[in-house]
Amino acid sequence: MRGYLFLALAVVCEVSATLSLRAATDGSRRWYVAVVTGYLAAFTCLSLTLASGIGLSVAYGVWAAAGVALTAVLSRVFFGEALSRTTALGICLIVGGVLLVEIGSGS
Structure with a gap:
């Protein structure tokens, strides 16, 4: 269960970073922080997801x-x-x- 919490955090961090990247191209360079x-944070959480035992194909796919x-x-x-x-x-597929x-x- 803890692995899926890390996975959810990884998704939230990655989407936030991607949206911030879009904002940075339209405005202040402070968005790059x-x-x-x-x-x-996203890659750290993804590595914690893998360390918790969730398989790479499932973790990366999700x-x-x-x-x-979400993006x-x-x-x-x-x-x-x-x-x-x-x-x-496409999103549904x-x-x-x-x-x-x-x-x-099988997990």
Whole structure:
């Protein structure tokens, strides 16, 4: 259970860093502090996830898929970027793929 908490934190940190990167390109360079801090925290939490016993394929799959999905939705909310039906379908397919990896791993 602790591993999944680390995984959730890794996703939140990675998405925050990515959104900060977008903000940094539009505004103040101070956002780059959040970018670096967020990515360092994300990789630290991801390594703690792996150390807790969660398999790499599951951890990375969930981390990447959740990151893509959340970043797409939140970039719409914060930056007004497009979120089309095709994008939404792609997010659903990513989530479905990760679920299949999770089921296939037997964990």
